[in-house]
Amino acid sequence: MGRATHANENFMSNLISATGLAKTYGKFTALDHVDFQIEPGRIVGLIGPNGAGKTTALRAVLGLTPYTGELRVFDRDPFKERARIMQDTCFIADVSVLPGWLKVSQSLDFVGGVHPKFRRERAMSLLSKTQIKPESRIRELSKGMKTQVHLALAMAIDARLLVLDEPTLGLDLLARRAFYDALVNDYMDETRTILITTHQVEEVENLLTHVMFIERGRIVMDTPVEQIAQRYVAIAVNPERIEAAKAAGPFYVRPLMGKTFMYFDRPADPALRELGEPHTPTIADLFVAKLSQGAA
Amino acid sequence: MNTYLWLFRREVWENRAIWLLPAIVGGLLLIVALFGHIQVDEWPRQLSDQQLRVLGPMVAGGIGTAMFLIMSVYTSWYLLDCLYADRKDRSVLFWKSLPVTDTQTVLSKLAMALLVIPLVYFVIADITALAVSFVLSVRGGSPFAQALWHPLDWLQLQVMAVYAILTAALWFLPFSAWLLFVSSWARRSVMLWALLIPVAGCFIESRLLGTSLLRDVLLAHLLGYGKSAFHDESHFTHHAMIGNGHLNTPDALSEFVNLGGFLSSGEMWAGVVVGAALVGATIYMRHRFTEI
Numbered sequence: 242m243g244r245a246t247h248a249n250e251n252f253m254s255n256l257i258s259a260t261g262l263a264k265t266y267g268k269f270t271a272l273d274h275v276d277f278q279i280e281p282g283r284i285v286g287l288i289g290p291n292g293a294g295k296t297t298a299l300r301a302v303l304g305l306t307p308y309t310g311e312l313r314v315f316d317r318d319p320f321k322e323r324a325r326i327m328q329d330t331c332f333i334a335d336v337s338v339l340p341g342w343l344k345v346s347q348s349l350d351f352v353g354g355v356h357p358k359f360r361r362e363r364a365m366s367l368l369s370k371t372q373i374k375p376e377s378r379i380r381e382l383s384k385g386m387k388t389q390v391h392l393a394l395a396m397a398i399d400a401r402l403l404v405l406d407e408p409t410l411g412l413d414l415l416a417r418r419a420f421y422d423a424l425v426n427d428y429m430d431e432t433r434t435i436l437i438t439t440h441q442v443e444e445v446e447n448l449l450t451h452v453m454f455i456e457r458g459r460i461v462m463d464t465p466v467e468q469i470a471q472r473y474v475a476i477a478v479n480p481e482r483i484e485a486a487k488a489a490g491p492f493y494v495r496p497l498m499g500k501t502f503m504y505f506d507r508p509a510d511p512a513l514r515e516l517g518e519p520h521t522p523t524i525a526d527l528f529v530a531k532l533s534q535g536a537a
Numbered sequence: 538m539n540t541y542l543w544l545f546r547r548e549v550w551e552n553r554a555i556w557l558l559p560a561i562v563g564g565l566l567l568i569v570a571l572f573g574h575i576q577v578d579e580w581p582r583q584l585s586d587q588q589l590r591v592l593g594p595m596v597a598g599g600i601g602t603a604m605f606l607i608m609s610v611y612t613s614w615y616l617l618d619c620l621y622a623d624r625k626d627r628s629v630l631f632w633k634s635l636p637v638t639d640t641q642t643v644l645s646k647l648a649m650a651l652l653v654i655p656l657v658y659f660v661i662a663d664i665t666a667l668a669v670s671f672v673l674s675v676r677g678g679s680p681f682a683q684a685l686w687h688p689l690d691w692l693q694l695q696v697m698a699v700y701a702i703l704t705a706a707l708w709f710l711p712f713s714a715w716l717l718f719v720s721s722w723a724r725r726s727v728m729l730w731a732l733l734i735p736v737a738g739c740f741i742e743s744r745l746l747g748t749s750l751l752r753d754v755l756l757a758h759l760l761g762y763g764k765s766a767f768h769d770e771s772h773f774t775h776h777a778m779i780g781n782g783h784l785n786t787p788d789a790l791s792e793f794v795n796l797g798g799f800l801s802s803g804e805m806w807a808g809v810v811v812g813a814a815l816v817g818a819t820i821y822m823r824h825r826f827t828e829i
Contacts, residue, residue: 305633305827324638332634340628342551354543355637391631 256281256402256434257302261310264297271297273458274310279451281401284435286445288528289455295438298455299406302436303332314402328357330402331395335410337387341380345373345390352394364397367427385416392420396428403428405437409444417444424448442525452524454531462531466524475504475522476513486516493530504530540637544645545653548619555649558611559604559658563665566600570669570676592684594790596673597666597694604662605701612650616716617727619646620823629827639824643717647816650713651706659698693790704766704799710812712759718815721822758808766799768792 257279264272271294279285289295300306302314304323312319314326339348345368353359368375371389379387388408395403409417421444429435439445452469454462464472478486478501487494489512491503504522505513513519522530549555620643623629632642674682706713719731739752763769799805 300827303634305630307825323633324636324641327634327636330634332630334627334630338627338630340551340623340626340631344550347547347550351543351547352635354546355540355635357636 254280255313256315257436258313259298259301259311262298262301262308262312263310264294264301264306264308270458272301272308275455275458275460277453277460277463279434279436281434282431283450284429284433284448285437285451285453286442286449286524287436287438287453287455288440288442288524289438290440290532293455294458295455296406299404299436299438303327303330303404329400330404331398331400332404332406333388333391333395333408334406335408337384337411339379339387339391341378343379344375345377345379345382346375348379348390348394349375352398356398358399359394360397360399364393367393367396367423383416384412385419388412388416388420389423392423396423401432401434403433403435405435405439407439408437409439409441421445421448442528443523446524449524452527454528456532462527469524469527470521473504473506473522473527474513474519475502475526476517476519477501478503478517482516489513489516493533495530540641541645541648544637544641545649548646548649548653551622552615554611555615555654556657556661558607559661562604562607563600563661563668566603566665567668567672570672592681593670593687594690594694596670596685597691600666600669601659601662601694601698604658604665608655608658612654612713613716615654616646616650616713617720617731619649620717620720620819621723621727624826624828627828633827640820643721643816643820643823647713647717650717651710652702655702655706659702662698663695690790697790697794700794700796701766705762707809708758708762708765708799708805709808711808711815712812714812714815714819718819718822721819722826758804761804765802765805766795768795768798 255278257277259275259277261274261276262272263270263274273294275294275298287295287298297306301308301312302319304314304319304321304326307320315329317326319326343351349361349364352364353361368390371386371393373382373386373390379390382390392408409420412420424435425448437445437448449466451465452462453460476486476491480501483501486501486503489505489510491505493504495502495504503516504526507513623632633639670685674685715735716731719727719734723730735751735755739749739755742751743749
């Protein structure tokens with residue numbers, strides 16, 4: 242009884258919990274003993290350059306690849322219990338994973354047939370807002386339409402976790418915007434947890450509650466978005482104060498159109514305010530700053 | 538169980554050839570029966586009752602055998618392709634995003650090849666045989682009609698067909714499972730891998746040991762099904778004249794069935810064990826390796 246309660250508490254506080262999660266492909270280290278926790282209701286962006294380990298981390302969470310270290314999803318071992326975890330998880334990889342021969346109507350039939358939490362009416366109503374015909378085969382659809390079908394399938398599942406792996410890769414601007422609008426308007430509420438990887442940071446910037454930066458298999462930053470303003474400051478440094486600003490120890494310096502931007506991780510320091518005009522860095526700025534710092 | 542029905546349905550959606558191919562073959566046979574040249578007035582009258590008695594099963598059995606051979610080629614291809622195709626077009630990521638286990642996926646594809654596809658061919662062969670018999674009866678007149686419509690023979694053929702489907706599934710399991718196994722891991726050229734590995738095995742054995750055990754075992758098993766599951770004609774004492782020669786025939790078709798011999802065949806059970814191990818290995822590969 243006590244044990245069950247404990248497991249339940251752990252399960253309630255962390256949807257996903259990784260400790261020392263590691264994965265190598267031959268000599269290449271895709272994940273280098275990373276630790277992270279994801280609580281319910283969060284919208285977490287896992288952001289990193291190509292080959293940083295984003296997709297490997299997601300594959301591990303989804304039970305698609307074996308790994309070493311400790312990983313729990315809904316307090317289960319994802320590699321051993323993938324099918325069970327998929328009852329409460331939706332996964333959309335990039336646009337080309339729906340099989341071309343499948344008809345849209347068949348995709349609804351099949352998912353409805355094997356998924357206990359799929360609500361067909363909901364998928365139908367989502368699709369009715371689009372130009373997609375039920376009798377079309379996936380291969381006849383544009384990339385944007387394929388994504389719409391997959392999103393409609395995913396959103397019609399009453400899942401607790403939605404995992405998106407570069408969901409808008411290869412889509413044009415209109416289709417990308419449509420995808421995120423649908424996600425925000427038709428899916429998101431405080432009970433949903435979303436884990437999303439992308440290297441187009443600007444796109445998800447306003448969506449996220451948390452960001453994790455990953456580089457060369459390591460998590461280099463893991464923070465709630467609301468704390469970014471408290472932790473980091475970017476300053477457009479006055480030209481005459483540049484030497485003084487450099488002495489204050491910025492972690493990233495970016496000359497841009499005649500101005501010099503410097504990034505500091507102690508915004509409360511009043512001395513910094515003297516150097517120039519402060520503002521809160523965007524996630525994209527921070528991403529570049531953090532990763533350039535790693536490379537230096 | 539419901540999940541398996543959906544998995545079967547999904548296979549039929551993807552592989553329409555499962556029913557299209559036998560339907561086309563059946564249609565062609567029917568066209569031959571409709572428009573082919575038959576010398577109706579001559580030979581049926583010259584045949585004895587006993588020979589006429591053999592004619593019916595020969596039409597239905599011939600169609601069934603032709604369908605069975607076509608099906609063997611098709612299911613071999615199906616088994617080689619089914620897991621590989623999912624990985625090649627990356628749709629495996631979609632299938633694996635659903636609450637279906639890898640074991641269910643692999644078993645559904647095996648069951649398709651061993652039971653569902655044979656059943657489809659069986660039904661279409663039956664319909665074809667009925668239609669062809671009907672056409673021949675109308676075109677050939679009463680001697681043909683008498684020869685072709687023996688309800689008892691017909692029923693026995695049905696039983697034999699079901700017996701053949703079930704015993705062939707068991708007998709050929711090691712080969713079927715081998716094809717499925719290759720499909721679960723090969724990155725390309727599934728056909729080449731499926732053939733190359735056993736051929737290389739035979740070659741290495743003969744080079745190193747100077748023996749040909751593997752080749753003998755494989756060939757014996759590949760060709761040994763008929764002898765294992767059915768009695769051959771030497772088993773029967775009854776004679777029927779066909780043309781100038783004569784044929785040993787049983788009094789009832791069901792006497793061909795050699796269930797006891799089949800079930801007590803050590804070779805069959807050894808094959809089943811090898812096949813089961815390969816199916817296990819296939820599930821392991823499907824679980825571990827997602828993308829190409």
